[in-house]
Amino acid sequence: MAQDFRRIDVAAARDVMSRGETLVLDVRDPQSFARGHIEGAENASQDDMTYYLFETPKNKPVIVCCYHGNSSQSYARIFADMGFAEVYSLDGGYDAWAAAERA
Numbered sequence: 001m002a003q004d005f006r007r008i009d010v011a012a013a014r015d016v017m018s019r020g021e022t023l024v025l026d027v028r029d030p031q032s033f034a035r036g037h038i039e040g041a042e043n044a045s046q047d048d049m050t051y052y053l054f055e056t057p058k059n060k061p062v063i064v065c066c067y068h069g070n071s072s073q074s075y076a077r078i079f080a081d082m083g084f085a086e087v088y089s090l091d092g093g094y095d096a097w098a099a100a101e102r103a
Contacts, residue, residue, distance in 0.1 A: 005076035005087035010100040013063055013090050022061040025052060027075055028094060038065060038097055049075070053082050061086040069093040 008016070016022055017040075024041040026033050033043040044052060056062065062079050066072040069091045076089040090097065 003080045003083060003085060003087065005073070005080040005089055007069070007073070007091045008063075008088045009091050010096050013088065013097075016061050016063060016086075016088060019061070022063060023052070023056055024063045024065060025075065026065045026094065027071055028065075028067055032067070032094075036098060037094065041065065049078065053079065056084075058082075058084050059086070060084075061088070063088045063090055065090040065097065066093045068095055 017024065024038050025044045026037050026041040027044055027046075030043055033041075037043070062076070062084055064072040064075045064079070064087070066075075069089060070093075072089040072093060076087050079087045092099075
């Protein structure tokens with residue numbers, strides 16, 4: 001049976017990240033990623049997904065981030081369907097993260 005992913009806010013994402021090794025995938029375009037991203041995040045295109053799906057341990061938490069929290073849900077669904085135990089989509093995307101950093 002496939003796992004499900006959870007939508008989480010910035011505070012919950014920070015909580016997950018504080019527990020240790022978390023894969024944070026930023027699926028925005030490389031130019032947006034270069035302008036700003038979550039510390040430790042990896043910029044991943046659709047072409048990179050196969051690598052992450054097969055090279056990441058299934059018990060490692062995965063947080064997917066996009067611009068506003070919409071596209072990340074599609075990618076999070078793929079990880080959940082592939083049997084990853086702990087998958088999250090960042091609500092509000094990098095926009096929400098950046099706003100929280102400024103607050």
